[in-house]
Amino acid sequence: MDISAVSRKEVLRYLGYKGTMEIQGAVEDEVEACLELLGQKAEPKHLVRSFPLRLGTEYEIDCGCFCTRSKKLSKNLQECEMVLVFAATLGLGTDYVIQKYNHLQMSRAVILQAAAAAMIEEYCDQVCRELKERYEAGEWYLRPRFSPGYGDFPLECQSSLLDGLEAGKRLGIRLTSGCLMMPSKSVTAVMGLSRKPYRCEVKGCEACGKTDCAYRRET
Numbered sequence: 165m166d167i168s169a170v171s172r173k174e175v176l177r178y179l180g181y182k183g184t185m186e187i188q189g190a191v192e193d194e195v196e197a198c199l200e201l202l203g204q205k206a207e208p209k210h211l212v213r214s215f216p217l218r219l220g221t222e223y224e225i226d227c228g229c230f231c232t233r234s235k236k237l238s239k240n241l242q243e244c245e246m247v248l249v250f251a252a253t254l255g256l257g258t259d260y261v262i263q264k265y266n267h268l269q270m271s272r273a274v275i276l277q278a279a280a281a282a283m284i285e286e287y288c289d290q291v292c293r294e295l296k297e298r299y300e301a302g303e304w305y306l307r308p309r310f311s312p313g314y315g316d317f318p319l320e321c322q323s324s325l326l327d328g329l330e331a332g333k334r335l336g337i338r339l340t341s342g343c344l345m346m347p348s349k350s351v352t353a354v355m356g357l358s359r360k361p362y363r364c365e366v367k368g369c370e371a372c373g374k375t376d377c378a379y380r381r382e383t
Contacts, residue, residue, distance in 0.1 A: 205257030208253070254347060310356075311352060322343045322352055
């Protein structure tokens with residue numbers, strides 16, 4: 165994977181650096197070394213599939229491959245006719261690298277975790293930018309990713325999203341008994357598709373300054 169697009173600021177944010185906190189050169193060098201290691205092992209892949217959407221009363225949501233009740237997701241999907249179900253992973257190679265340094269050098273393992281988190285987010289953003297361009301050409305407008313476990317969107321829906329994509333067979337993503345994904349640097353999400361020409365920020369509501377948006381996610 166090309167690591168040049170991965171935000172170094174995002175890696176540092178995952179490490180707990182905020183605002184004007186001073187960053188030592190040794191930390192920056194270690195971030196670069198960790199990104200290089202991960203870049204050699206990561207095998208990013210993704211799947212996307214569209215499903216019809218039905219919004220019911222009391223925040224009921226039927227997306228074809230899963231049904232749930234979520235006030236926040238229901239708000240996000242208002243005026244949408246379809247959803248895209250999405251899954252992406254960096255593959256097992258990144259997990260192996262992190263596990264290796266969990267035994268050899270814990271300080272590096274911590275930075276590897278942060279760097280891998282920033283890598284999967286950047287990969288998802290890249291894919292979503294391509295999806296946004298493709299669907300807008302057909303006058304469909306994409307809402308930001310909304311993942312199980314965010315707000316009141318039940319984490320248990322993770323299983324149905326993966327099954328709907330056949331992500332176990334096609335991407336190698338499995339679930340633990342606690343609904344966590346393996347490989348660990350994997351993402352699932354739902355993205356609404358609307359005919360209303362409202363262009364949402366690919367990186368999500370946190371990166372958007374429009375605080376009065378009717379579809380804005382809330383934590």
